[in-house]
Amino acid sequence: MHLINRLSRAVQSPSLFLRHLNRLYHRRGMLRSYNTDGVDILAEDWDNLLILDACRYDMFEKHQTLPGTLEHRISRESATTDFLMANFRDKEIHDTVYVTANPQLYRNQDRIQAEFHDVVNIWMEDGWDETEGTVLPETVTEYAKQAASDYPNKRLIVHYIQPHYPFIGADTTFDKGHLEGSDDENVWGQLMTGEIDVNKEKIWEVFTNNLEIALPAVESLMETLSGKTVVTADHGNMIGERSTPIPVTEWGHPRGTYTDQLVKVPWLTHENGNRRKVVSEVPLTSENSVDDSVVSERLRNLGYAE
Numbered sequence: 446m447h448l449i450n451r452l453s454r455a456v457q458s459p460s461l462f463l464r465h466l467n468r469l470y471h472r473r474g475m476l477r478s479y480n481t482d483g484v485d486i487l488a489e490d491w492d493n494l495l496i497l498d499a500c501r502y503d504m505f506e507k508h509q510t511l512p513g514t515l516e517h518r519i520s521r522e523s524a525t526t527d528f529l530m531a532n533f534r535d536k537e538i539h540d541t542v543y544v545t546a547n548p549q550l551y552r553n554q555d556r557i558q559a560e561f562h563d564v565v566n567i568w569m570e571d572g573w574d575e576t577e578g579t580v581l582p583e584t585v586t587e588y589a590k591q592a593a594s595d596y597p598n599k600r601l602i603v604h605y606i607q608p609h610y611p612f613i614g615a616d617t618t619f620d621k622g623h624l625e626g627s628d629d630e631n632v633w634g635q636l637m638t639g640e641i642d643v644n645k646e647k648i649w650e651v652f653t654n655n656l657e658i659a660l661p662a663v664e665s666l667m668e669t670l671s672g673k674t675v676v677t678a679d680h681g682n683m684i685g686e687r688s689t690p691i692p693v694t695e696w697g698h699p700r701g702t703y704t705d706q707l708v709k710v711p712w713l714t715h716e717n718g719n720r721r722k723v724v725s726e727v728p729l730t731s732e733n734s735v736d737d738s739v740v741s742e743r744l745r746n747l748g749y750a751e
Contacts, residue, residue, distance in 0.1 A: 458638045463693040468701040470690055479531035480703045483521030486532050487541075492672030492721045493593075493601045495663055497711075498525065498547060498609040499698055500656060501681030505711040508657055511664050511676060513715030520680050523707040524700040525549045528679040533559035540725040542596045544589045545604040546572070546580035562599055563729045565592055578611045582662035590669050598724040603666065604679070607659035612651040614658070619643055620651075633697025636685075645685040652684065672721040678710040 469475065486494060497505070502517045509515070521531035526549045533550075537560045543550065544565040550557060551566055566572075567580050567588045574581050582605055589603040607613070610620040610632065619641050620632050635641045636648075667674050680698050683706045688695040698707055 460637045460693050461634065463691045464637070464688070464695065464699055464702070467688050467691050467693070467695075468699065471703045472701045479521045479527060480519065480523075480708055482519050482703070483531065483708060484518045485521070486677070487536070487538065489518075489675070490673065491600070491675040491714075492723070493603065493670045493674040495666065495674060495676045496602065496604045497656070497659065497663070497676065497678045498604065498606050499680060499682040500608050500678035500711065501706050502678075502709045502711050503706075504608070504653060504656060505678070505713075508653060509660055509711075509713070511660065511667065511713055511715070513667075513674075513676070513713045516712045516714070517709055518677065518712040520678070520708040520710045522700075523680045523698050523702050523704075525679050526553055527700055529553065529557055529559070533557055536560070538562070539728060540723045541600040541602060542592055543602045543604070544585070544592045545602075546585050546606045547604050560728050562726055563596065577613050579606050579613070581613070582607050582659040583665075586662040586666045589666050593670055598722055600721070600723050601670070605659055605663070608652055608656035608682075610652075610655065612655050615651045615654065617643075617647075617651055631697070633699075636696040637694070648684050652682065667715055667717065671718040672716070674715045674717065676711060676713040676715075681705075681707045681710060683707060 471480075472478075506515060520528060522528040525547060529550055530553075534556075535558050539560065539562050541561050542563045542565065543559075543561045544567065546567045548566070548568050550559070550564065565588055567585055572580050572584050572588060574584070585603060585605050589601065592603075593601060612620055619635075632641065636643065663676060667676070682698050683695040683704065685694055685696060686704070686706055687693070688702060689704055695702070695704070
């Protein structure tokens with residue numbers, strides 16, 4: 446049914462149809478499953494990898510004041526689930542703990558089949574903020590600091606939601622409460638089809654504000670963590686720029702599209718004290734589970750497809 450709905454919307458909206466043609470181009474007619482120019486994040490040198498969700502390089506460069514040296518990398522994907530698939534699928538990552546505010550690994554665990562030493566799902570009941578409809582950055586930092594204490598001989602991947610919407614504290618309604626369906630039906634797809642009309646400058650303002658809200662929490666975590674910390678992003682976000690090769694006006698982070706705005710991500714490196722001695726150990730068995738309806742609700746609030 447989702448496929449039928451997506452095809453129907455694409456037929457009715459030329460911009461969505463052109464989006465799909467661009468995806469076919471970037472994925473070479475679906476012959477490659479991810480951006481082969483992208484970096485393998487697990488092969489990079491770090492003790493702590495802090496991931497900002499949907500954070501484009503140019504926005505980060507302009508607004509961040511974090512300690513460290515800023516470079517950029519090219520991401521393997523332009524959407525979170527595909528990023529997880531491209532970097533973690535079928536891998537034994539027994540030296541790493543994944544601390545995440547994003548439910549996508551949990552929802553897609555049967556497809557991704559990644560074995561971390563442990564996974565801390567912050568978005569479960571205690572970590573979710575019902576008022577904002579997301580996980581707040583300070584909550585992510587709190588959980589990550591605890592994980593660093595609990596697992597002193599493991600690498601840490603810490604996945605924040607921001608600057609991805611919902612926009613915290615913003616006087617916006619288009620990004621809250623009604624998000625469902627495919628990536629063509631969320632707020633970005635609705636901007637492409639004209640179903641909602643929001644000024645581009647307003648989108649940039651609230652998106653930037655979401656990043657600035659998150660950065661103090663990220664800096665607090667960087668000051669606590671020992672070893673080599675890298676701040677990066679899973680992918681970027683398009684805010685009304687022209688895509689390629691067909692120059693359709695694009696919004697959001699459509700899957701399988703590798704423009705600079707979507708795959709050029711920050712790579713800020715900071716060292717704090719001695720490097721951690723990392724040990725690979727058998728994964729812990731977690732009995733935590735969440736009702737499917739709760740997972741679906743979290744994903745809808747964050748604008749993800751079912």
